[in-house]
Amino acid sequence: MSKNDIDYLIIGQGISGSFLSYYLYKAEKNIIVIDEAKPFTATKIASGVINPVTGRRVVQTWLIDDIMPFAWQAYTELGKEINANLISQCNVLSFHGNEQMQRAFEDRSIDENKYLKKPANIDALKNYFNFYFGVGETNPCYLADMQTLLSGWKNFLLNKNLLIEEKFDATKLTIQNTNSITYKNITAQKIIFCDGIEGTRNSFFQLLPFAKNKGEALIAEIPDLPRNNIFKQNLTIVPWKENLFWIGSQYEWNYSDANPSATFKLKAMMQLQQWLKLPFKIVDHWAAERPANIERRPFVGLHPQQPAVGILNGMGTKGCSLAPYFAWELTQHLINQTPINPLANIARFSTILSRN
Ligand SMILES: Cc1cc2nc3c(=O)[nH]c(=O)nc-3n(C[C@H](O)[C@H](O)[C@H](O)COP(=O)(O)OP(=O)(O)OC[C@H]3O[C@@H](n4cnc5c(N)ncnc54)[C@H](O)[C@@H]3O)c2cc1C
Structure with a gap:
């Protein structure tokens, strides 16, 4: 050969x-x-979040009981090959947008979804975020370093x-x-x-x-925000490298190009200003198409x-x-x-x- x-x-x-x-x-x-x-x-x-629940109705992700342990093992093994730690646990804290979403989360966590929990210290979050309808925790979630x-x-x-x-x-x-x-x-x-x-x-x-769609993300400095959780409301805030956070994303099906858009940046910054009590500074802005179907x-x-x-x-x-x-x-x-x-x-x- x-x-x-x-x-x-x-x-x-x-x-x-x-x-x-x-x-x-x-x-x-x-x-x-x-x-x-x-x-x-x-x-x-990509932010690299491996989340066992999906969508506003917080249903369990397809095949997740097999896929979560498999992913942990796969990223750990490949990480050893390249001398890097590629996966860690980082649970998602979901800030409910209204009473209905709060109820949907709480009903599911009681009834049927082993991944949904009530977070330990909701009051501490009031130092960092404005919120009115409670917070649920998805546990465990993983964060993979793409x-x-x-x-x-x-x-x-x-x-x-x-x-x-x-x-x-x-x-x-x-x-x-x-x-x-x-x-x-x-x-x-x-x-x-x-x-x-x-x-x-x-x-x-x-x-x-295929049903491709476009996603965008901002990279931001938020100096005083804890880095031990992923925070989710309309936007998701994910601990990123050094002292940065990844903030995204949207799902756009009608778009003229795959470049970062001023519209997304403005909307995301307005949402952040309403949600976060802390100052932030945007340092980067990315966009790409997802190969969805x-x-x-x-x-x-x-x-x-x-x-x-x-x-x-x-x-x-x-x-x-x-x-x-x-x-x-x-x-x-x-x-x-x-x-x-x-x-x-x-x-x-x-x-x-x-x-x-
Ligand atoms: C903003 C955003 C956030 C996301 N966050 C998450 C998340 O948190 N969790 C999650 O599970 N998923 C997330 N996703 C989805 C995830 O990123 C995709 O499902 C995944 O990356 C698809 O990987 P892929 O390898 O199939 O394709 P790609 O990442 O697109 O890789 C394809 C590769 O092929 C190369 N290529 C293509 N054509 C050619 C050619 N002709 N010649 C040479 N090279 C070529 C490209 O350059 C590229 O390197 C996110 C996506 C976006 C856009």
């Missing part, structure tokens, strides 16, 4: 491509990752000559047969696309029901018509928790032909994909 005769060519090193390349590398497969260094991608600007993971895993791959930093050029790809592709001077058994939002323009997968379930597996071509994408708002789990599942499928969860397997879109 020559140096360029490999098992898997992976396109994209966001959270999906990072974990997929990690598991395939650990399984002693020959891999090459191609990633174009972009300043803003979904993973680069930026350290991306840069640490990128350096690991570069040191082993396993990463090519360039834009993947689809015109140079040839599918030889069901188990072989060539790209420039590389021959691989399979090519796996982990290309995030570019999946919506990828000729193999663009017919999948209509069903809110990831796209995982091999193309039904082109089995040399695979995908790990469609992570939507939950890539930090879903990507490690489904990267593992895809790795096992590729190596041992084990099944992929049918709700995530792209085989569910065979008819749509046969139109490509």
Whole structure:
């Protein structure tokens, strides 16, 4: 086997491509990752919150009882490989916006949701925030450090000559047969696309029901705010590097470009002024598109018509928790032909994909 005769060519090193390349590398497969260094991608600007509950109705997140312990183990293991601590527990304190939301949270915590608790010292929060309808705690929540993971895993791959930093050029790809592709001077058994939002323009997968949306975040100094919780109201405030906080985000479905917008910044600053009792200073502003989809379930597996071509994408708002789990599942499928969860397997879109 020559140096360029490999098992898997992976396109994209966001959270999906990072974990997929990690598991395939650990399984002693020959891999090459191609990633174009972009300043803003979904993973680069994500806050990294792994939250077991979702939405205003605070329902438990899909598969969360499996995904939470898996994520803890996955980030801890990858962290050891790159000498970094990538995950910590950081519970969410939710400030209810009205009586109805307060009741929804309290009813669920009593009845059915083991992750919802009443926080220990609500009065202390009055030093930092204006609020009128109580506070609930989601416990445990995890915080994963996306930026350290991306840069640490990128350096690991570069040191082993396993990463090519360039834009993947689809015109140079040839599918030889069901188990072989060539790209420039590389021959691989399979090519796996982990290309995030570019999946919506990828000729193999663009017919999948992507429903991309834009998110934005501000980075701020809030010198006197405690750093042991994530605070959530209309905005979420997340402890960030050094003495900074990540503040976001919104879900915008109609937008003309993916750049940071003055509208978001102004609205977020007004909300912060009403909510926070402390002074703050905005030091940065980011935006990126999320590779979301209509069903809110990831796209995982091999193309039904082109089995040399695979995908790990469609992570939507939950890539930090879903990507490690489904990267593992895809790795096992590729190596041992084990099944992929049918709700995530792209085989569910065979008819749509046969139109490509
Ligand atoms: C503001 C915001 C906050 C978020 N917060 C959270 C959170 O707290 N928790 C959570 O679970 N999720 C969060 N998300 C969602 C999460 O970020 C995404 O689900 C996840 O990052 C998607 O990862 P990915 O690897 O699939 O895609 P991406 O991160 O987009 O990575 C794709 C990679 O492929 C590369 N690429 C694409 N095309 C090519 C090409 N042709 N050639 C070379 N390289 C290419 C890109 O440069 C990129 O590096 C957030 C998203 C946003 C926008």
